[in-house]
Amino acid sequence: MLDVSGIVVRFGERAVLDGVSLHVDDGEIVAVLGPSGAGKSTLLRVIAGLIRPDSGVVALEGVEITSRPAHLRNIGMMFQDEQLFPNLDVAANIAFGPRMHRWSASIIRERVDELLGVVGLAGFAERRVDRLSGGEKKRVALARSLAPRPAVLLLDEPLTGLDRELHDRLIGELGAVLRTTATTAVLVTHDRDEAAALAGRVVQWSELQRGGS
Amino acid sequence: MDNHRAALNRLPRWFVVTLAAAPALFIAGFYAWPVTNLLWTTVRRANGGGSPFGHVGAIIWFTTWQAVVSTVLTLLVGLLPAYVLARYSFRGRRVLVAVTTVPFVLPTVVVGAAFLALLPQSWHGSARAMIVAHIFFNIAVVVRLVGSMITVIPHDLVGAARTLGASPIQAARLVLIPLLAPALWSAAAVIFLFSFTSFGVATLLGGPTNPTLEVEIARRATQLGDVGGAATLSALQLGLLAVVVVWATRGQRRSAFELKGAAGPRPARTRGERVMVAGVSTAVVLAVGAPIVALVSRSFDVGNGWSMSAWSKLGSAQIRPGVGLGVDPLASVGASLRFAVVAAVIATVIGFLAATAINTSPRLGKLLDAGLMLPLGTSAVTIGLGMLITFDTAPVDWRARWWLIPLGHALVAVPFVVRALLSVLRSIPGDLRAAAATLGATPVRAWWHVDAAALRAPLLAGAGFSAAISLGEFGATTILTRSGRETLPIAIGRLLGRAGALPRAQAFAMATILLALSTVVVMASGIHERLGPDDA
Incomplete structure (x- = not known):
């Protein structure tokens, strides 16, 4: 269960987030729908621990984690531009999280194989990530963010930048993966169809600003 | 077709x-x-017998280790300024970029003289003085080469590592450093080359007891008349440098990755970031400014308080009537x-x-x-x-x-x-x-x-x-x-080799003139703008 309440973030004089609140139940997929530049990505960064809010509280399973560093939160994030590590191959990218959590080598190998199968990239383990197509990169990014079994997965415009056909196909695949793995997720997007197809609940950005969902 | x-x-x-x-x-x-x-002269000499080496092994060893230490320390010292200048936009950033490039465009003789003016007497003629000057001189290489690479590494890449459980140190070790490796190799190769072939700094700060290979080659050619020996050492140096360049190029190729897009600098947001930017900016200004201020102020110090005499006597080639200075300052x-x-x-x-x-x-x-x-x-x-x-x-x-x-x-x-x-x-x-x-x-x-x-x-x-x-x-x-045709650097070197407070103060005065001339030329032609990290 993720609880975000009264988050305020100011960059200089400008308040990017002004009292944003959001509640997500275990296993729920919530889509936050809003225009570009509204501050949705900043909210995800606050939840992930990449930006410290000026005020407000982030709590996971009833425990406040507002001041906890990103690497100790167990909250995964799939970035808009994938942010795959170009110095690592596909398998090493997916194994990165489990390595950081000190899983054993054999369990990491099993997890990588399992996720490669889930995202339809079996046989891609040793590929260089800069040689992958746009759709393949998205799949690796999804597998990588799921690998350490995060308590919550944050998806920042995960299908932006793809052509329409691939975008529509990946919506179905992404939804299936999230449901199969029973992942608690927060998706931010400006695409109404994407939000409706992936999420169990869709909230408007303006509703969050007014005091919570 | x-x-x-x-x-x-x-x-x-x-x-x-x-x-x-x-x-x-x-x-x-x-x-x-x-x-x-020159290489042919070396071959002929080798065939004719007679070893040019003697104590050269010790000189090569000294040249190598001081260059390695200079390279490693410059990279360590330069990384933080390179990171701050590439990652953060703040008021005065462009000026600070220009400030970091100042040492690199300064003549090596000016750098040597400035550190002679700044460092305590006990440091003169020591390897540590040379190394400090090499760090000062080469910081711009790190800011330029490594900084340019930092600007193309997306901010979120480190963020991605953090959300996957990497601590800040792990994120730097496993993501940032491997991606910076090609730039680090390039910077290391350039700094090593400059430090290995150091002549102006080594001559003025290393003293006669710490000659680099380059100083020894010049000594043999100009003081001992051993042109053949100097040629042999030059050939040896060319060979050593070629090995280093090939090695560094291989390292650079092995570690090269394709990075698309540019992260560009952004404002410092957190208190910690603002403190880091302010701290690094202050440290850079002090580190670049201190030797230059010391150089200028020592030109007014002739041993008995502040005086203009070093400057006023620049027009004369004599210390006092009948006693020659050895060079004509203004003619140089x-x-x-x-x-x-x-x-x-x-x-x-x-x-x-x-x-x-x-x-x-x-x-x-x-x-x-x-x-x-x-x-x-x-x-x-x-x-x-x-x-x-x-x-x-x-x-x-x-x-x-x-x-x-x-x-x-x-x-x-x-x-x-x-x-x-x-x-x-x-x-x-x-x-x-x-x-x-x-x-x-x-x-x-x-x-x-x-x-x-x-x-x-x-x-x-x-x-x-x-x-x-x-x-x-x-x-x-x-x-x-x-x-009779000495240039400013030659005249400064000669004056610094003479005993007495006046010739030394005159050397600092002439180094100040050379500093001013170089700065004017660099600023007028806009070179300093080409040497900073690329703006995104």
Whole structure:
């Protein structure tokens, strides 16, 4: 269960987030729908621990984690531009999280194989990530963010930048993966169809600003 | 078919060959021939017996370890300023970038003199003084090469590692450092080359007990008259440097990754970030400013309080009536300025012709480009020594000709001019020439109106850089200089070698003049703007 309440973030004089609140139940997929530049990505960064809010509280399973560093939160994030590590191959990218959590080598190998199968990239383990197509990169990014079994997965415009056909196909695949793995997720997007197809609940950005969902 | 079509608007072959002829002859006559002659002298000497080495093993060991320590420490010290300047936008950032590049464009003699003025007496003539000066001198290399790479690493890449469970240190070790590896290799290679071939700093700060290989080569050639021994050591140094360059290039290739997009600097948001930016900015200004302030203030210190006497006596070549100073300070200013103008003209003309030829003819250009870059991998003393032993017999007995010195300076400057011009030429869209052709311009006229017209600013920068290199050049000039034609760096070196507070203060005064001249040239030609990290 993720609880975000009264988050305020100011960059200089400008308040990017002004009292944003959001509640997500275990296993729920919530889509936050809003225009570009509204501050949705900043909210995800606050939840992930990449930006410290000026005020407000982030709590996971009833425990406040507002001041906890990103690497100790167990909250995964799939970035808009994938942010795959170009110095690592596909398998090493997916194994990165489990390595950081000190899983054993054999369990990491099993997890990588399992996720490669889930995202339809079996046989891609040793590929260089800069040689992958746009759709393949998205799949690796999804597998990588799921690998350490995060308590919550944050998806920042995960299908932006793809052509329409691939975008529509990946919506179905992404939804299936999230449901199969029973992942608690927060998706931010400006695409109404994407939000409706992936999420169990869709909230408007303006509703969050007014005091919570 | 495509080749045939492209050939329609191509510059005629005779034109390209004519452009390439002068640079090719220049590099063949004044670099390839002297250096080959130097290597041949080494072979003849080896066959004739007699070891040139003696205590050279200790000198090579010292040269190597001080260069390694200088390289490692410069990388460590330079990483944080490089990161802050590449990652954060803040008021005064451009000024700070210019400040970090100041040491790099300063003549090595000025850097040496400034640290003599700054460091306590107990540090003079020590390896640690040399290493500190090398760090000061080379910080700009880290800021430029590593900083440029940092600007293309997306901010979120480290964020991605953090959300996957990596601590800040793990994220730096596993993501940031591997991605920076190619830039770190390049920077390390450049800093090692500069520190290994250190001459001005090593001569002034290392003292006679800590000679680098470069200092020993010059000592043998100019003081002991052992030109053969000096040639052998030069050949050895060329070989060692070639090994380092090959090794570094391999390391750089192995660790190269494709990074797309640019992260660009962003404002410091958190309190910690703002403290880091303020702290690094203050430290950089203090570190660059302290030696320069010390240099200027010591020029007014003649042992008995503050005095203008060092400055007021610069017009005289005597300490007191009948006691000669050994050099004529003001005459050396004139000589330096004359040589700088001649070197700038030669380097700019040759660089312009070469860059145009390289840009218009890929096959011929590649060869010419490689040839013109060779002097960069050769120490200045080696270039001077090659010229000294080559141009010593009729009909090319030019050792006493004044123009040999600016010609040597131009040899070192040409690669920089070529690079500055090529970067502009390569950014000109091919369609511009095509547009000129469709409007009736012949290929030569299209070239004149499109390419040549775009080169004004980089030509000015190239001329300025050449003049700055010439003003500060010390290694080749030490070998080629003749009495009565001393340049500023030579005069400063001589004065610092004399006993007494007055000659020393005069040396600091002249180093201040050289500092001012170099700064004016650099600022006027806009070179400092080309040396900062790339803005996204």
